[in-house]
Amino acid sequence: MSFVPGLGLAKGMALTLRRFFEPKVTIMYPEVRLDPAPKFRGRLQLLYDEWGTLKCETCFQCAQACPIECIDMGGIDTRGRYHVHWGAPETYGERREESALRRSGRAVPDPAYQPFAAVDLGKLDAILEDYDHDPDRMLQILEATQAAYGYLPVAALKRISQTTGAWYAMIYGTASYYAHLRFEPPAAEIQKAAVDAHRPPETAYLAALDGALSGSGRRRQRSRPVADA
Amino acid sequence: MPTLLRTPREWPRILLARAGAADPTDLDAATRDGAFDALRRVVRELGGTATIATIAESGLRGRGGAGFPAADKWRTAASTFAPRRYVVVNGYGADPSSLTDRTLMERDPFAVLEGAAIAAFAIGASEVLVAVRAEAADAIRTLEAANAAAQDAGFLGYDVLGSGHDIVVSVRPVQGAYMLGEETVLIKALEGKRGQPEQRPPHPAERGLYDLPTVVHNVQTLAAVPWIIRNGADAFKAIGTPNSPGTILVQVRTPSGEGIAEVPLGTPLRDVVALGGRIPSGRSLKAVLVGGPSGGLLPPEVLDTPYAFDTLRAAGAHIGSGSVVVADDRACTVDLGRLLTRFCASEACGKTIPCRIGTRRLVEIADRVAEGRPRPTDPELLEDLSADIVASGLCDHERLTTLPLASGMRYFRSELDEHILHSACPAGVCQPIAVAAGASR
Numbered sequence: 001m002s003f004v005p006g007l008g009l010a011k012g013m014a015l016t017l018r019r020f021f022e023p024k025v026t027i028m029y030p031e032v033r034l035d036p037a038p039k040f041r042g043r044l045q046l047l048y049d050e051w052g053t054l055k056c057e058t059c060f061q062c063a064q065a066c067p068i069e070c071i072d073m074g075g076i077d078t079r080g081r082y083h084v085h086w087g088a089p090e091t092y093g094e095r096r097e098e099s100a101l102r103r104s105g106r107a108v109p110d111p112a113y114q115p116f117a118a119v120d121l122g123k124l125d126a127i128l129e130d131y132d133h134d135p136d137r138m139l140q141i142l143e144a145t146q147a148a149y150g151y152l153p154v155a156a157l158k159r160i161s162q163t164t165g166a167w168y169a170m171i172y173g174t175a176s177y178y179a180h181l182r183f184e185p186p187a188a189e190i191q192k193a194a195v196d197a198h199r200p201p202e203t204a205y206l207a208a209l210d211g212a213l214s215g216s217g218r219r220r221q222r223s224r225p226v227a228d229a
Numbered sequence: 230m231p232t233l234l235r236t237p238r239e240w241p242r243i244l245l246a247r248a249g250a251a252d253p254t255d256l257d258a259a260t261r262d263g264a265f266d267a268l269r270r271v272v273r274e275l276g277g278t279a280t281i282a283t284i285a286e287s288g289l290r291g292r293g294g295a296g297f298p299a300a301d302k303w304r305t306a307a308s309t310f311a312p313r314r315y316v317v318v319n320g321y322g323a324d325p326s327s328l329t330d331r332t333l334m335e336r337d338p339f340a341v342l343e344g345a346a347i348a349a350f351a352i353g354a355s356e357v358l359v360a361v362r363a364e365a366a367d368a369i370r371t372l373e374a375a376n377a378a379a380q381d382a383g384f385l386g387y388d389v390l391g392s393g394h395d396i397v398v399s400v401r402p403v404q405g406a407y408m409l410g411e412e413t414v415l416i417k418a419l420e421g422k423r424g425q426p427e428q429r430p431p432h433p434a435e436r437g438l439y440d441l442p443t444v445v446h447n448v449q450t451l452a453a454v455p456w457i458i459r460n461g462a463d464a465f466k467a468i469g470t471p472n473s474p475g476t477i478l479v480q481v482r483t484p485s486g487e488g489i490a491e492v493p494l495g496t497p498l499r500d501v502v503a504l505g506g507r508i509p510s511g512r513s514l515k516a517v518l519v520g521g522p523s524g525g526l527l528p529p530e531v532l533d534t535p536y537a538f539d540t541l542r543a544a545g546a547h548i549g550s551g552s553v554v555v556a557d558d559r560a561c562t563v564d565l566g567r568l569l570t571r572f573c574a575s576e577a578c579g580k581t582i583p584c585r586i587g588t589r590r591l592v593e594i595a596d597r598v599a600e601g602r603p604r605p606t607d608p609e610l611l612e613d614l615s616a617d618i619v620a621s622g623l624c625d626h627e628r629l630t631t632l633p634l635a636s637g638m639r640y641f642r643s644e645l646d647e648h649i650l651h652s653a654c655p656a657g658v659c660q661p662i663a664v665a666a667g668a669s670r
Contacts, residue, residue: 059579060423136439138421139403170422177423177578178405180363202325202407205522205572209326209554 060173071169123148124156128163135166142175151185231328234481234488234504241468243456243476244449245491248336254374256339256382264339265384267458271347272392275458277307280351284454287462288474292449293319293412294520294549295625296473296538299450305434306442307352314354315443317419317433318345318451320361320368321403323410324521324550329478330448332489334361334368337452338375344451346385346396347458348444355395358438360415363404372400407522407576410550411624412445413437414578425580426624449478470495473537477548481505483555484512492536499532501553512557515656516641518565520549522572523629525636526562545636547629561658562641563648566633567595573630584627587618595634598645599659601652608645611638 027034047055063071127144131137141164145156152175161168175181233248247253247262256264271280285300306314318341322330334341345357361369376398380386387395406424408414413427416438437443453475457465466474473494480489483505490504498517508514516526519536525546527534534544541547556565574588591614594607604610615631622628638645647653654660 057579057585059425061425061580064423136421139418140421142421173423174421177425180405205568206325208568208572 058176060169060176063169064167064173066169119149119153119155121156121159124159125163128160133164135164135170138164138166138171138174139178142171142178142181146181151182154183231332231480232488233332234490236490236492236504240491240493240496241476242491243465243468244333244340244452244478245336246456247340250337253336253338254371254378256375256378259337259339260382263459264455265343265379265382267455268343268346268350268384269390270458271350272390272394277351277353280347280458281307283462284351284457287457287465288471289450289453289457289465290473290475290538291447292453292477292548292551293410293445293447294547296548299446299454302432302434302444302446303348303352305432306354306444309435309442311442313356313441314349314352315438315441316345316349316352316354316357317412317415317438317443317445318357318359318448319410319412319415319445320359320365320372320448321410321415322362322365322550323407324552326482326554327480327521327550327552329480329489329551331362331365331368333448333452333478334365335371338372339379340452340455341372341448342375342379342385342398344454345398345446346389347454348446348451349396350389350392350394352442352444354444355397357396357398358419359398359400360403360409360419361400363402369400369402376400406578408578408626411626413624415445416443425578426626428623469493470535470537472539477536477551479504479536479551479553481553481555483507484509484557494537495535495540497532498527498534498536498553501536502532502555505553505555508555508557512559514555515558515560516556516562516565518552518554518556518569518633519546520629520632521552522569522576523547523626523632524549524552524569525632526556526566526640527636528640531640545639546632549629559656559658561599561654561656562637562644563595563599563654564656564658566637567592567599569633570595570630573626577626577630581621581623581627583618583621584623584630587614588627588630590614591618591631591634598648599654601648601659603649603652605649607649608638608642611635 049055124145127141127148131141131144138160141160142152145160146152149156157168157171157175160166161171175183233245236242242248247259247264250258250262252258260266275283281300281303284303285298289299290296291299291302320330320334320341322328341359345359349355349357359372361372363369376385380398383390385396385398387397389396401419403409403415403418406414406418408424408426409418411426412433413429414424416433417427418424419438433443433445435442437445453465469475476491476493478489479492479501481487481501481504483502485506485508487505490501492501492504498519502514502517514529516528517532518524518526519541525541525544527544527546531544534540536548538548556562570588571592574592577584577588579585591611594611594614597603598607611634615635618631619628644655647655648659
């Protein structure tokens with residue numbers, strides 16, 4: 001501990017200056033490896049591809065791995081579906097207080113979810129009771145929830161997360177993976193148009209296989225990009 | 230329900246031996262035909278270790294596509310210390326063009342259940358989960374009826390045959406992704422998680438469902454187990470080839486017809502193809518797609534290849550879903566390879582980069598070749614990229630996704646070169662831009 005005022009600052013600036021005038025060297029990775037600081041997390045930035053779309057495809061692996069659920073997520077997955085996932089409330093300053101309340105075990109109204117909360121959770125509670133609040137039977141719970149509501153409301157997912165103890169990111173990650181689970185109510189006319197535009201890959205595959213094998217490929221339309229196939 | 234094809238009389242019938250039954254869920258008729266005799270023998274006489282030894286001696290290999298020896302899985306699971314063990318029956322049948330597994334479950338549910346019960350008894354598992362595609366409503370209904378009948382008769386359920394062992398079978402409908410055919414993905418789905426494969430080892434036989442030892446088998450593997458116990462390992466080894474004994478179900482599809490047949494492993498591919506009927510006159514066989522969406526395209530010259538695990542892999546295809554599709558000379562192999570790769574790429578789960586991005590690049594390359602704007606380096610690029618995907622892949626899905634284009638390049642290189650060098654499609658399927666431009670000139 002030094003008592004000269006400003007000595008620490010001067011030391012720091014001296015290091016900065018020295019580094020500034022040092023020659024820049026490219027480290028020949030992987031032959032030579034730097035020793036990164038233990039808390040170094042790489043470049044914390046989402047990257048864009050050459051068409052200007054985000055390379056993140058909301059696979060939820062990072063959100064599921066994050067120990068404090070601080071990762072928020074919004075984006076388009078490989079099937080062209082848009083997903084949003086909100087992290088835990090304690091990551092937002094204005095919601096920190098209720099977060100403390102929630103950890104105390106009391107049910108807390110969550111303003112961020114109120115627009116989504118307009119569903120009757122009674123049916124869901126009965127389902128959860130049937131499945132014993134068991135997170136290992138998540139897929140069945142989600143399927144039963146969709147059968148009851150027609151889709152998976154965000155409020156229902158939050159409730160499942162609360163009562164089963166499974167992380168919201170885990171539940172959302174599971175639900176967004178399976179093609180038969182959906183997050184919006186099926187609108188009849190929209191659904192028909194969407195079905196025409198995005199045939200399920202299996203139907204498209206069988207139809208295309210028929211076409212390729214029977215020689216009707218000549219009349220087939222030009223190929224579509226992978227995401228639409 | 231798909232039709233069963235007539236096979237030569239001298240071909241043995243193991244899996245479809247009871248397929249002709251009027252009511253497949255009639256337990257009395259099935260027991261008269263020998264159902265649950267093997268389970269009784271295993272429980273009363275053999276015991277776990279001798280059962281595993283018999284299966285090991287028979288050389289039974291997993292019918293799910295990879296051909297992993299069944300007894301190795303059982304031995305690993307039985308010798309891993311754990312409070313509980315599981316048997317998972319993979320009846321998902323991911324390939325939409327092959328209904329072999331579903332047909333087996335519909336025609337002879339007792340063989341599947343008995344095989345699963347023997348596996349459970351041998352490794353000391355008390356729970357069997359039968360994963361069936363939710364769309365296969367008939368198969369689910371048949372299995373559940375058969376399960377209830379077998380439980381009432383004391384063959385399954387609590388205290389099996391008075392031995393004190395519990396073997397509780399539950400049928401679990403799963404759906405929603407092509408990848409669920411892969412064993413670690415199926416385990417994830419049964420756990421209620423996002424279906425993405427896991428790094429192996431540890432294999433599921435050591436740490437599978439709920440991190441407990443789990444034996445995952447295709448329905449055809451398990452349906453062969455009771456036959457082996459009843460007739461002995463030597464009788465089973467006499468069928469098929471020394472490396473791949475036994476029979477397997479194939480779904481053959483030719484321009485003149487399709488159906489499901491039981492084929493001894495090692496049968497020349499020519500005979501398997503012939504089951505589906507003749508090529509219409511005026512047409513000639515151009516390629517055989519062996520193994521489903523991620524299968525290989527084989528030319529007529531290699532039709533003498535035996536239909537077995539190792540020989541098909543050496544030829545550039547694999548058994549896969551058991552689908553054998555015959556394409557006549559109206560098909561273009563580049564177009565077919567592109568279509569298959571596109572299906573596999575769009576079904577990728579997205580966990581690893583070689584699969585998520587690499588397979589999509591494969592599709593892009595094939596697309597630009599078929600559309601008449603290829604680059605001269607595209608064949609090398611395809612080869613390099615395929616090799617990289619195979620070398621760095623996590624599960625078999627991405628490794629096998631490279632097969633259609635890789636085998637297409639291996640056997641139909643002149644057709645690919647025609648596309649690249651002259652922007653022409655010999656079969657007239659693709660519509661390269663240059664051809665359209667040339668027509669107007």
